[in-house]
Amino acid sequence: MHKGIFITIEGPDGSGKSTQVSHIKGFLEKKGYEVLLTREPGGTGIGEKIRQILLDKDHKEMSATTETLLYAASRAQHVEQVIVPALREGKAVLCDRFVDSSIAYQGKGRGLGPEAVTDINKFATQGLEPDITILLDIDPEVGLNRAKATKGADRLEQEKLDFHRRVYEGYRVLAYMYPDRIKVIDATKTVKEISEEIENKLSSVVRKG
Numbered sequence: 001m002h003k004g005i006f007i008t009i010e011g012p013d014g015s016g017k018s019t020q021v022s023h024i025k026g027f028l029e030k031k032g033y034e035v036l037l038t039r040e041p042g043g044t045g046i047g048e049k050i051r052q053i054l055l056d057k058d059h060k061e062m063s064a065t066t067e068t069l070l071y072a073a074s075r076a077q078h079v080e081q082v083i084v085p086a087l088r089e090g091k092a093v094l095c096d097r098f099v100d101s102s103i104a105y106q107g108k109g110r111g112l113g114p115e116a117v118t119d120i121n122k123f124a125t126q127g128l129e130p131d132i133t134i135l136l137d138i139d140p141e142v143g144l145n146r147a148k149a150t151k152g153a154d155r156l157e158q159e160k161l162d163f164h165r166r167v168y169e170g171y172r173v174l175a176y177m178y179p180d181r182i183k184v185i186d187a188t189k190t191v192k193e194i195s196e197e198i199e200n201k202l203s204s205v206v207r208k209g
C-alpha cells in the first residue's frame with residue numbers, strides 16, 4: 001500500500017504525449033501534489049543506459065525476446081529505485097510509458113503474445129499497477145508522420161507501418177480489457193481540448209486541491 005498516486009501516459013509514437021505530460025504535471029501541482037515526472041525506458045542511471053541500447057539504430061539484430069527483457073529490466077530498476085519510494089512519500093508519479101507499452105509493442109507489435117509479456121512484467125514490477133492510465137489515441141500512420149517530422153526516427157519508429165498497426169491494435173485491446181484504469185482520449189483534438197479531457201479523467205483519482 002502507498003499514499004501517492006501512480007499515473008501513466010501511453011500512446012503510439014507521435015501521439016503528443018510529451019506536450020500533455022507537462023500539462024498534467026502543472027495540473028497535479030495545482031492540486032497540491034509533489035510530482036515526480038519520469039519515463040520509460042529510462043528513469044534511472046541504469047535505465048538510461050538500457051534505453052541507449054534499445055533505441056540504437058545499429059542494433060538491428062536484437063531479438064524480440066532480448067528487447068522485451070531489456071524493457072523489463074529497465075522497468076524493474078525504475079520501480080524499485082524510483083517509483084515505489086516516491087509513492088511511499090505520497091508523491092504523484094507521472095510516468096511516460098509503462099507496462100502497457102511492452103504489451104502493445106512487444107506483445108502485439110513483435111508478436112510475442114500479450115500473456116508472456118504480461119507475466120515477465122509482473123515479475124519486473126512486483127505487481128505494481130498504475131492507478132490510472134491516459135491513452136492518447138491516434139491513427140498509427142498519422143502518429144508516425146508526426147513523430148518523424150519532429151525528431152527523426154529511432155530504431156522502433158523505423159519499423160514498418162504494419163508493426164505500428166499491430167501496436168495500435170494492442171492498445172485498443174488493452175483499453176477494452178481495462179476500461180476502469182485506461183482512459184482513452186482522442187489525440188486528434190486540439191491540445192487544449194485534450195488537456196481538458198485529461199483533467200476530467202484525472203479528477204476521479206486526485207484529491208481535491
Ligand code: TYD
Binds near residue numbers: 014055071
Ligand atoms: P521514446 O523516444 O521515449 O518515444 P516516445 O516519445 O514515443 O515515448 O522511445 C521509446 C520507444 O520505445 C517507443 O518507440 C516505444 C518503445 N517502447 C517499447 O517498445 N516497449 C516499452 O515497454 C516501452 C516503455 C517503450
